[in-house]
Amino acid sequence: MMGAGKTAVGTEVARLLGRPYTDSDDEIERAANMTITEIFARDGEEFFRARESEVLARILAGPPGIVSTGGGAWIRPENRRIIRAGGVSVWIDADLETLWNRVRLRATRPLLMTPNPHETLAAMVDQRRPVYAKADLRLLTSDRDTVDGTARRMIEMLAANGFLTKGEGNAR
Numbered sequence: 001m002m003g004a005g006k007t008a009v010g011t012e013v014a015r016l017l018g019r020p021y022t023d024s025d026d027e028i029e030r031a032a033n034m035t036i037t038e039i040f041a042r043d044g045e046e047f048f049r050a051r052e053s054e055v056l057a058r059i060l061a062g063p064p065g066i067v068s069t070g071g072g073a074w075i076r077p078e079n080r081r082i083i084r085a086g087g088v089s090v091w092i093d094a095d096l097e098t099l100w101n102r103v104r105l106r107a108t109r110p111l112l113m114t115p116n117p118h119e120t121l122a123a124m125v126d127q128r129r130p131v132y133a134k135a136d137l138r139l140l141t142s143d144r145d146t147v148d149g150t151a152r153r154m155i156e157m158l159a160a161n162g163f164l165t166k167g168e169g170n171a172r
């Protein structure tokens with residue numbers, strides 16, 4: 001979900017593990033040479049979603065690493081198939097107020113450009129939670145967590161579930 005920490009925590013997990021890092025939102029922006037807000041405004045959400053699926057298929061076919069998706073990517077069954085075929089998925093789960101406190105400061109999320117963005121976020125969280133729950137692993141975070149602490153807990157969780165190679169679970 002937007003503001004859960006996919007980009008912030010994913011970057012730190014990759015750094016600690018010494019693995020390549022990719023953010024699907026960044027890749028879409030780079031390929032289009034436009035911001036996500038501009039893509040939504042000019043071409044619409046469906047166009048963005050099509051590019052998102054293309055980018056995910058390309059990333060997941062590449063070398064093993066840490067990938068942060070966009071908040072809506074997992075909602076499309078096609079994307080879940082792509083991610084499941086090439087990797088392990090982690091749902092970073094945060095409560096509504098934690099998400100809100102993180103997204104309210106920046107106007108970079110077009111789906112929240114509504115008259116009542118808090119209400120919009122709440123409705124999206126309710127609608128999406130059952131789909132996020134289909135992820136392989138769930139990491140619960142709250143506004144008491146730091147990015148670094150959450151990244152370390154994610155590494156512990158990946159190691160405990162057998163998804164890291166020997167030694168990686170001890171990353172500092």
Ligand SMILES: Nc1ncnc2c1ncn2[C@@H]1O[C@H](COP(=O)(O)OP(=O)(O)OP(=O)(O)O)[C@@H](O)[C@H]1O
Nearest residue numbers: 001002003004005006007008071102145146147150
């Ligand atoms: N675990 C955390 N502890 C403290 N701050 C966090 C944590 N995770 C994220 N943040 C902060 O919240 C903000 C939003 O996080 P981030 O951009 O990583 O979210 P995201 O899940 O990638 O959202 P989007 O779906 O929109 O890409 C950033 O300023 C980030 O530093």
Ligand SMILES: O=C(O)C1=C[C@@H](O)[C@@H](O)[C@H](O)C1
Nearest residue numbers: 002025036070071072109110
């Ligand atoms: O939750 C979503 O649907 C989105 C999240 C962002 O990461 C971007 O991918 C875009 O703003 C849409």
Ligand SMILES: [Mg+2]
Nearest residue numbers: 006007025068
């Ligand atoms: Mg992000």
